[in-house]
Amino acid sequence: MGSSSEGSRRIAIVGFGYIGTCIGAVLADRGFVVTGIDPRPEVEQEIAKGATSIHEPGLKDLVAKGVAAGRLKATTSYDAVREADVVLVTVGTPLGADHAPDMAQILSASEQVAKRLRRGQLVMYKSTVPPGTTEDVVRPLLEKQGLRSGVDFFLAFCPERLAEGRAIVEFLSLPIVVGGAEPESTRAAAEFWREALDVRVLELSTARAAEMSKLADNLFIDLNVALANEIAMLCDRMGMDAMEVIEAANTLPKGTHHVNILVPGAGVGGYCLTKDPWFVHWLGQRHGLDLRTPVASRSVNDGMPAYTAAAVRDELAQHGRALKGARVAILGIAFKSNTGDVRFTPAGGTIHALRQAGADVVVCDPWVSARDAKAVTDAPLVASLDDALRGADAVVVLAGHTEFRTFPTPRLAELAKPGALVLDGRAMYTKLQIAEMRKLGLRFRGIGR
Numbered sequence: 001m002g003s004s005s006e007g008s009r010r011i012a013i014v015g016f017g018y019i020g021t022c023i024g025a026v027l028a029d030r031g032f033v034v035t036g037i038d039p040r041p042e043v044e045q046e047i048a049k050g051a052t053s054i055h056e057p058g059l060k061d062l063v064a065k066g067v068a069a070g071r072l073k074a075t076t077s078y079d080a081v082r083e084a085d086v087v088l089v090t091v092g093t094p095l096g097a098d099h100a101p102d103m104a105q106i107l108s109a110s111e112q113v114a115k116r117l118r119r120g121q122l123v124m125y126k127s128t129v130p131p132g133t134t135e136d137v138v139r140p141l142l143e144k145q146g147l148r149s150g151v152d153f154f155l156a157f158c159p160e161r162l163a164e165g166r167a168i169v170e171f172l173s174l175p176i177v178v179g180g181a182e183p184e185s186t187r188a189a190a191e192f193w194r195e196a197l198d199v200r201v202l203e204l205s206t207a208r209a210a211e212m213s214k215l216a217d218n219l220f221i222d223l224n225v226a227l228a229n230e231i232a233m234l235c236d237r238m239g240m241d242a243m244e245v246i247e248a249a250n251t252l253p254k255g256t257h258h259v260n261i262l263v264p265g266a267g268v269g270g271y272c273l274t275k276d277p278w279f280v281h282w283l284g285q286r287h288g289l290d291l292r293t294p295v296a297s298r299s300v301n302d303g304m305p306a307y308t309a310a311a312v313r314d315e316l317a318q319h320g321r322a323l324k325g326a327r328v329a330i331l332g333i334a335f336k337s338n339t340g341d342v343r344f345t346p347a348g349g350t351i352h353a354l355r356q357a358g359a360d361v362v363v364c365d366p367w368v369s370a371r372d373a374k375a376v377t378d379a380p381l382v383a384s385l386d387d388a389l390r391g392a393d394a395v396v397v398l399a400g401h402t403e404f405r406t407f408p409t410p411r412l413a414e415l416a417k418p419g420a421l422v423l424d425g426r427a428m429y430t431k432l433q434i435a436e437m438r439k440l441g442l443r444f445r446g447i448g449r
């Protein structure tokens, strides 16, 4: 793209956190003039320098490029909404009391947008919200000044479905789901995304169907991981390799696809999967249903950190070593491999349980800043993997970062204590690596292997 922004369409992104910044940087790269709006002054300051503290592969370069080209900026003022052709809302929707969605950011952002709404604008919400939010909560707020949705302006919901660590690639390739407050809004939103990203767009009949589709996706993922985790626990007890079992099970064609059991692991974290199933449960209650699947998925996955810590304890005990006083090297505290995001990371629970039992824990995560690590645990954080592994009785992988996966096994065996336990909480090691570890005198254990 050239550096001229003259004649380009203007986009205001309300809520310039993780999702807002990823989308904003990509759209700036696609030639739009993007202004991120966020009440946190540090966002404006960082972006002004062409920088971002959000860890996402490729994001820093895109931000620097967009700012240098004059197509990307951030501000604390909502006035950019007035000049925008398209307004995207990407504020947070955290878990509130009784597992209800906390809608405070959606409401305050919508009030601000409403005051500056102009004829002809397209307003799209991307934050994960309960069905009915766009039509029943947002539309009346935006129409307060007399403009009508579907006539004077267009209002739609387009769920954000990208996954951290692959956000840029996925934003540019995933099909986009849109549901307008009226058919005219659906068409306007679909046209925008087709033109902006040249991707497949699914036009749903209502905004609430689009809102529900996002919750259905995340309930499916959380429940599927819970299924994998319970299969893994059973395989642990019965002495089978759950990965082998799952791989074989997944070859069965079912419906239009195959069985697709996901990977068992030391817990589910992050901003979305830890809350969205609860939103579904809360919705069920509001409609007189006692839905069981969100409770099952959340309780199974929330139990995995304790399960992981108990596995370390039991494996050490089987070889005559006590967890109390044992040196445990934790590799990775990010909730997801190859990201630095520690929001709601299950690693915190595992580390806490190990330390409660008297383990001497040391943490290494090259992707996570010291400040973010502090929010997870006050166990010592070491920068060098060698230092973490030196003298370890147990090495516990809680994030499958590339640095860990490619670390030479002989070096690991040399640094850790003879006969040390390697517990892979992320199914990171290949069969070959596991065999090599065993040959070198290390003991290997996974979740379900």
Ligand SMILES: NC(=O)c1ccc[n+]([C@@H]2O[C@H](COP(=O)([O-])OP(=O)(O)OC[C@H]3O[C@@H](n4cnc5c(N)ncnc54)[C@H](O)[C@@H]3O)[C@@H](O)[C@H]2O)c1
Residues within 6 Å of the ligand: 014, 015, 016, 017, 018, 019, 020, 037, 038, 039, 040, 090, 091, 092, 093, 105, 106, 108, 109, 126, 127, 128, 129, 160, 161, 162, 163, 164, 271, 272
């Ligand atoms: N993180 C993900 O991987 C992901 C994936 C899909 C969907 N989502 C959904 O997208 C939404 C945003 O998630 P996120 O991870 O970017 O959250 P985030 O907390 O990183 O970003 C939200 C931003 O909104 C800002 N904000 C708060 N109130 C505001 C207001 N009134 N006006 C303007 N800005 C305001 C905050 O300061 C923050 O920077 C959530 O609903 C989430 O469920 C997230």
